[in-house]
Amino acid sequence: MNDKNSERSIILIVDDNQTNLDVLFELLRNYGFKVLVALDGESAIEQIEYIHPDLILLDIMMPGIDGFETCLRLKADPSTRDIPIIFMSALSETLDKVKGFQTGAVDYITKPFQHEEVLSRIETHLTIRNLQQKLEEKNLELAQLNQNLERLVEQKTKQLIDQEKTAIIGRLTQGMVHNLKSPLQVIQTSVDLIETKATKIQEDSFFNYTKYIFQAVSKINQIMDTLMMKSRKEQNQDLHPVNINDLVQREIQLLEGNMFFKNKIRKKYFYDETITNIPLIYSYISQVFYNLINNAMDAMWERKIREITIVTRQDNSNIYMDIADTGCGIAPEDLSKLFDPFYTSKPPKGEEQIEGEPTGTGLGLYTCIELLKPFNGEIAISSNLGQGSVFTVVLPKQPKN
Ligand SMILES: Nc1ncnc2c1ncn2[C@@H]1O[C@H](COP(=O)(O)OP(=O)(O)OP(=O)(O)O)[C@@H](O)[C@H]1O
Ligand SMILES: [Mg+2]
Missing domain, CATH: 3.40.50.2300 (Response regulator)
Known part of the structure; x- marks a missing residue:
């Protein structure tokens, strides 16, 4: 007993x-x-x-x-x-x-x-009762632990969501700021040229430089507008009918302010003139275009043959914009990483760069994907290592739900 x-x-x-x-x-x-x-x-x-x-x-x-x-x-x-x-x-x-x-x-x-029987039955039931009590206590403890755990999970989840939100805002802001760099560079270059060649400058090229500055400033304005729109969340009423051919032509005009694009690259354009307007946010698509062209230029900076081909086309469901380059191409194993935020094969901007070497933050393509989301747009890639790549922007004519 x-x-x-x-x-x-x-x-x-x-x-x-x-x-x-x-x-x-x-x-x-x-x-x-x-x-x-x-x-x-x-x-x-x-x-x-x-x-x-x-x-x-x-x-x-x-x-x-x-x-x-x-x-x-x-x-x-x-x-x-x-x-x-x-x-x-x-x-x-x-x-x-x-x-x-x-x-x-x-x-x-x-x-x-029978004395033995009495004691034995009492002992048995006291033991059972003790065990029951312990079980009840353990159950209570367990319920309390469970409750604490649930509270902890809830807190952690909220924390993670907050962190993720902050991270996304951070990434988007970086992406936007990143997009401001190029037009600012155009202004810088044009102003430098005006300054150093002020006396020799011919009137018509002077006019060209001021035109570039003017276009770059309007580009910055456009990006600022996008930034404002992003923080207000994409709203359907922000969509306006856009003609992709017009958009590409206007962006190319702006790109002429970039000396590398203007002087060092052969360009070919093929427009499908039957393309109709589709509802888009103009500045979003122009940024996507701009990022893709920048990547194409970066991919070709060391190449002898530099050629960019831009094609617009359509089928029943989509409008397509192909941007093909004769750059370094992409290894098949790297394809899946391209859209990850901060994935880049380029060195960061710093002092150790070789003159003219492209730098990268790895936010360009990530930003593109974010900017295409309101229209269910996508980017398709086909690439041959050492030969070049084609980046295709796919824009559905009817937004899917
Ligand atoms: N046309 C292309 N040809 C070859 N590689 C490309 C091309 N476009 C993108 N890539 C690869 O994808 C990577 C990611 O591109 P992404 O535009 O996101 O970032 P990035 O160009 O490196 O930096 P940035 O933030 O300045 O755009 C590039 O570093 C490059 O390795
Ligand atoms: Mg890029």
């Missing part, structure tokens, strides 16, 4: 028969239990209000309320419901035993008492 139970457990004996009480009292006290007694059901219930026993030995036949009623009342009260009750009954009272179990008792012992 487990004598740990007896060391700390309180047993209440309820019996109107003094002899029975004495026998049990002696037996249990000698065994180490703390023993309380009551002579009838009502005084037992009263006593239990003050001291909760760990187990009750309950006689059935008593004056006043009998054992069954006492048991029912204790089981009806949530504060005493869980105290195990063992009925004490005479051997002949078989029917009563059944009724005893029905009222919520856990066991019964028969009179006259």
